[in-house]
Amino acid sequence: MKQQTRTHDKRQHLIRTAADLVYRNGFLKTTLADISAEAGIPLGSIYYYFQAREDIARAVVERRVTELNDFLEKQADQPSPRLRLEALVHVWVDERESDTVFGCPVGSLCYELAKGRGPMSTEAARPFQLLLVWCETQFRQMGCSRDAKTLALHLISALQGISLIANALGESERILREAAYLKRWLREVESRTKRPNGAS
Missing domain, CATH: 1.10.10.60 (Homeodomain-like)
Known part of the structure; x- marks a missing residue:
């Protein structure tokens, strides 16, 4: 033992x-x-x-997936799906300095492994699949069943995109601005679901 x-x-x-x-x-x-x-x-x-190096790649992806799962499961304690989504956005705020230097730890790894659709591309998709499904679930719980997939894709695309831009420009402030905008956007989405003719 x-x-x-x-x-x-x-x-x-x-x-x-x-x-x-x-x-x-x-x-x-x-x-x-x-x-x-x-x-x-x-x-x-x-x-x-x-x-082989591919075994290392699989292990690192598995570690990232486990870390994501642990974080997402902890968000179940949040009182609303909007607050759970805002908690995800805030990860980018907390890690903005390292993201500005090295890029998003999930996005940069997945991009590199998936480039050229090589043998590791299936593994590279796993973290994004997890994030998209989780975000879609939150939007559905918010009352956005019809547009949940699109809203989830928009949120993850915005977060990954701002990491790339902050990294390219060397400006962590960009992440703060985008995070503030996304939180306002999430509140607007939530408020629309509470109107009589809001999204469903």
Whole structure:
């Protein structure tokens, strides 16, 4: 049991290290040797856990999906779907400085893995599929059943787009402006659902 625990802990340490390096340097520029050096684990030992770089990519995507799931599940305590969606927007506010330097940790990874529709493109789609379905559910609960898919797509597109723009321009203030706009937009969407002839 202790050996299994040590093996699990070492694997998780490698995945955390890989996720951080991939975020800062990009997947294509991150090698197993880089992960070995940063994690303080001999390169030969890494091959015990990951046979190829694609295995690292899958593990990092799985980590991002798990992190997203954990965050989204915690939002169930929020008293309304609008507040749950605003909490998602606020993630971009909290992480605006790192996003400005490195881009969105989810968006930049998924873009890189999906580029050219290579073998990792299916894995790359998973975080976005999770976010879109969750946002769509919130909009449906808000009373926007007819337009829920479109509204969810708009929100995620806006958040990913502002990360890209802030990163390209090196201006974290852009994220603050967009986040403030999106919160106003969410309140407007919610208010329309409460009118007699509002969205349904």
